[in-house]
Amino acid sequence: MFRLALVPLLLTLIFAPAPGAFADDDCANCMPKAQEALLHATNPAGNYGKAAAAGETVPVSRLLDEAKKFLDKEVTVEGLVVEVCGKRGCWMELAGDRPYETLKAKVCDGQIVFPLSARGKTARVTGILRGVALDRKQTIAHLHAAAKAKGEPFDLKSVKGNLMIYQLQAIGVTVK
């Protein structure tokens, strides 16, 4: 009898709405709408992480040409989103002002989730420029993939030295 009496009590505890349970998503005490839910959102417009900084942007071409000058510094870029990570939405690739040149904006998995629907939209990204040194094997793989994407033949002999890949560690992204 005792344990039977516990069952309805447990049911009440489980299904009774907690205080503020039906509060709006935007209420001050609630977390912002789950970033993961935006991974497949149809409307990607909005901020991811913080809003991207207002003010002047640095052209991607200049950022990559003068990478050492901007390394580990906070910059803001703007461009067309041409690709988004299809698994966790943990990076997006922005088209630069120079033909066929892109810049990747990366976050830790789950920290910010970029929706696939952001592809084809313009985004403003504030982040810190980081350099990722590739070893020889990674350099070859990277150049091979790039050549394949362009439909060009890849010549192993053309690989001289190891690459340094530059990407943004995104702090705030605004998709328009």
Next chain:
Amino acid sequence: MSAPGLPQAPASGRLRRILRGLHRDIGFLCAGLTVIYCISGVAVNHVADWNPNYRIERRAETMPDLPATPEADRAARVAALLKAPGAFKSSYAYAPGKTRFFFEGGIVDADLERGELQVEEAAERPFLYALNYLHLNHGKRFWTHIADLFAVALLFLAVSGLFLTPGPKGLAGRGGWLLAAGILLPFAALALLR
């Protein structure tokens, strides 16, 4: 409850009966959610291998007349390859002679010189998406509290289950060894993986 005049069952026996009853009833209550969390858990555990929320469909197509199509009309032509293209967003030349067309319903990579295309569309996995939505607490609000209570209930099931079986197969016997093995496993994993 024992009949009048007969000795009562020992306290441990009564406690075990209560535990067994609670374990049974709470177990039934939690069975549905446990199945949801297990299926979703396996799905997201392999997120490195696949996308648990939606399925990316890719296929190759050809459009021999694409090279001759005026640039202004190309987006409309390639849109026909998508099941539900939606509005055209923009396009981007990612390589000489190659353009990516972005639509609300997918993207099309076109080799404008050869008329060869790669179509990509994302289709939601409705069943898994719903399970993951609950497991990963996307909805937040009251589900946070339900999930917390579910966790407490699972904890109760785990702890109460230790005491349900007396004797050599219980905690003092074989069960104790299995319990120790189960506790050692995560420590060993951490030691090896970190």
